[in-house]
Amino acid sequence: xxxxxxxxxxxxxxxxxxxxxxxxxxxxxxxxxxxxxxxxxxxxxxxxxxxxxxxxxxxxxxxxxxxxxx
Amino acid sequence: xxxxxxxxxxxxxxxxxxxxxxxxxxxxxxxxxxxxxxxxxxxxxxxxxxxxxxxxxxxxxxxxxxxxxxxxxxxxxxxxxxxxxxxxxxxxxxxxxxxxxxxxxxxxxxxxxxxxxxxxxxxxxxxxxxxxxxxxxxxxxxxxxxxxxxxxxxxxxxxxxxxxxxxxxxxxxxxxxxxxxxxxxxxxxxxxxxxxxxxxxxxxxxxxxxxxxxxxxxxxxxxxxxxxxxxxxxxxxxxxxxxxxxxxxxxxxxxxxxxxxxxxxxxxxxxxxxxxxxxxxxxxxxxxxxxxxxxxxxxxxxxxxxxxxxxxxxxxxxxxxxxxxxxxxxxxxxxxxxxxxxxxxxxxxxxxxxxxxxxxxxxxxxxxxxxxxxxxxxxxxxxxxxxxxxxxxxxxxxxxxxxxxxxxxxxxxxxxxxxxxxxxxxxxxxxxxxxxxxxxxxxxxxxxx
Numbered sequence: 274x275x276x277x278x279x280x281x282x283x284x285x286x287x288x289x290x291x292x293x294x295x296x297x298x299x300x301x302x303x304x305x306x307x308x309x310x311x312x313x314x315x316x317x318x319x320x321x322x323x324x325x326x327x328x329x330x331x332x333x334x335x336x337x338x339x340x341x342x343x
Numbered sequence: 344x345x346x347x348x349x350x351x352x353x354x355x356x357x358x359x360x361x362x363x364x365x366x367x368x369x370x371x372x373x374x375x376x377x378x379x380x381x382x383x384x385x386x387x388x389x390x391x392x393x394x395x396x397x398x399x400x401x402x403x404x405x406x407x408x409x410x411x412x413x414x415x416x417x418x419x420x421x422x423x424x425x426x427x428x429x430x431x432x433x434x435x436x437x438x439x440x441x442x443x444x445x446x447x448x449x450x451x452x453x454x455x456x457x458x459x460x461x462x463x464x465x466x467x468x469x470x471x472x473x474x475x476x477x478x479x480x481x482x483x484x485x486x487x488x489x490x491x492x493x494x495x496x497x498x499x500x501x502x503x504x505x506x507x508x509x510x511x512x513x514x515x516x517x518x519x520x521x522x523x524x525x526x527x528x529x530x531x532x533x534x535x536x537x538x539x540x541x542x543x544x545x546x547x548x549x550x551x552x553x554x555x556x557x558x559x560x561x562x563x564x565x566x567x568x569x570x571x572x573x574x575x576x577x578x579x580x581x582x583x584x585x586x587x588x589x590x591x592x593x594x595x596x597x598x599x600x601x602x603x604x605x606x607x608x609x610x611x612x613x614x615x616x617x618x619x620x621x622x623x624x625x626x627x628x629x630x631x632x633x634x635x636x637x638x639x640x641x642x643x644x645x646x647x648x649x650x651x652x653x654x655x656x657x658x659x660x661x662x663x664x665x666x667x668x669x670x671x672x673x674x675x676x677x678x679x680x681x682x683x684x685x686x687x688x689x690x691x692x693x694x695x696x697x698x699x700x701x702x703x704x705x706x707x708x709x710x711x712x713x714x715x716x717x718x719x720x721x722x723x724x725x726x727x728x729x730x731x732x733x734x735x736x737x738x739x740x741x742x743x744x745x746x747x748x749x750x751x752x753x754x755x756x757x758x759x760x761x762x763x764x765x766x767x768x769x770x771x772x773x774x775x776x777x778x779x780x781x782x783x784x785x786x787x788x789x790x791x792x
Contacts, residue, residue, distance in 0.1 A: 284696070284700040285704075286700060288629070288689075290459075291625050292625075301460040301461075301782075302460075302781065302782065303451075303458055304460075330690045330692065331696060331697070
C-alpha cells in the first residue's frame with residue numbers, strides 16, 4: 274500500500290503530521306504536507322495512515338493498494 | 344430551470360447575532376442539520392446558510408464559484424466580503440476579503456512567518472510570556488484567565504511577529520477585544536471606537552516607520568510585497584495588518600478561556616489530560632477547537648450560477664458557511680455535543696477550509712498548548728467561578744469570553760513579572776532578529792538567564 278497526499282487539495286492543516294510524524298513532513302514555508310516514505314507503507318504505520326486519512330479536513334490523503342505486478 | 348420558490352424551499356429563519364441563537368445553539372444546530380443542512384434565510388437582506396458538514400465542505404472548497412471579495416470602492420462586482428450583514432463602516436478585511444491572485448500573493452508573503460517551522464521558533468518566547476503572566480497572580484491564588492493570561496500572550500506574540508514594539512500590546516489588546524464584544528447600540532461603543540482609532544494610528548505609524556527603515560516582521564514583508572505586480576495602497580495594507588491582529592488576538596483567547604472553563608467543570612478529565620498530555624494534548628486541542636469553534640463561520644458571495652451539494656445558487660447571492668454548526672454534524676462526529684479528549688477522525692472546520700484556511704492556525708495551536716500546559720502545571724487545582732464568568736452575549740462573530748475568574752492554591756513566583764519579561768523579550772527579539780521569516784532565520788529563540 275502507498276500513501277498519497279494530493280498537493281492540489283492540501284491546505285496545510287497539519288493534522289497528518291501531528292498524527293503520523295514518521296509518515297508526513299510539512300513544508301518549511303507553507304506547511305503543506307508530503308509523504309516521507311517513498312514506497313510500500315510499513316505495517317506498523319498502517320493504523321496511523323488510516324487515522325490521518327480520516328482526520329484530514331480537506332480529504333487530501335489516500336491510501337492506495339499497489340498495482341499488482343504484471 | 345427551477346423557480347426561486349423551489350430553489351429556496353428549504354427555509355430557516357436564521358439570525359446568529361441574537362442572544363437567543365447562543366442560548367439555543369444546540370437545538371437550532373440539530374434542527375438545521377436534520378431538516379435543512381443548506382437553508383435560505385430572509386434575515387439581513389436574504390442569504391443562504393450552510394450547516395451540514397458535507398455541504399460546508401463542498402461549498403468552502405468551491406473557490407471557483409465563491410468569492411470572498413469585499414469591493415469597498417465598487418470597482419468590480421460590488422461584492423460585500425465575509426461579514427453578514429455588511430458592517431456600517433466598509434473596510435476591506437485584508438486578504439480574507441480578497442480572491443486570488445491577490446489573496447494568494449499576500450499569503451505567499453506571510454507564509455514564511457506563520458508556517459509550523461516558523462512558529463516553532465517562537466515557543467521559548469511564548470513560554471516566557473506565559474510564565475510571567477502566571478507570576479503576576481500565582482502568589483494571590485486568584486486569576487482572571489481572560490484578562491491576566493489569554494488576552495495577553497496572543498497579543499504580545501502577534502505584535503512581536505509583526506515587528507511592532509511589544510510594550511504597545513495593551514493599546515491594541517483591549518481595542519480588539521472590546522470591538523468584538525461591545526454591542527453597536529451600547530453606550531460604551533464611543534469609547535471602543537476611540538480606542539480603535541488610537542490603535543489604527545499606532546499601526547499606521549509603525550507601517551510608515553518600517554517603510555522608511557526596515558526591521559524584521561510581517562509588516563516589513565507587507566510594505567515590500569509586490570501584489571499582482573504592484574505595491575498596494577496604505578489602506579489595503581492596514582486592512583491586512585488588522586486582519587492578522589484580529590485573527591491573532593480574540594480567537595486564541597476564546598479557545599483558551601472556554602477550554603479552561605470546561606476543564607474546571609471536569610476535574611477528572613483535567614487530571615487525565617495533565618497526566619497523559621504526551622498522547623492527549625493534540626487530540627484534546629483539536630476537540631476543543633471543534634467544540635468551541637472560536638470563529639463560528641464566514642460569509643461568501645456566489646460568483647457564478649452553480650449547483651453545489653444539491654442546491655442551485657445564483658450569482659450575487661450571499662452565503663454563510665457555519666463552521667460551528669458543521670462541527671456538530673453527527674454523520675461525521677459521533678456524540679457531537681460531547682467533548683471527547685481522545686476523539687479520532689476529527690476533521691473539524693474551525694480553521695475554515697480550502698484556500699482561505701486560517702493562516703495563523705499554527706500560532707493558535709502552539710500558543711494554546713503552551714498556555715494550557717503551564718496552567719495545568721502551576722495551578723493544577725484551579726476552580727473557575729461561574730458567577731464571575733462573562734461569555735460574549737452573542738456568538739455571531741467570535742464565540743468568546745470577556746472574563747473568567749478562578750481561584751487556586753497559591754504557589755511561588757518563578758523569575759520576573761510581566762513588564763520586566765516584556766522588556767527583556769524586546770531586547771531578545773531585536774538582537775536575535777526573531778521576526779525574520781523562516782527562510783532567513785531557522786533557529787529557535789534563545790532565552791538566557
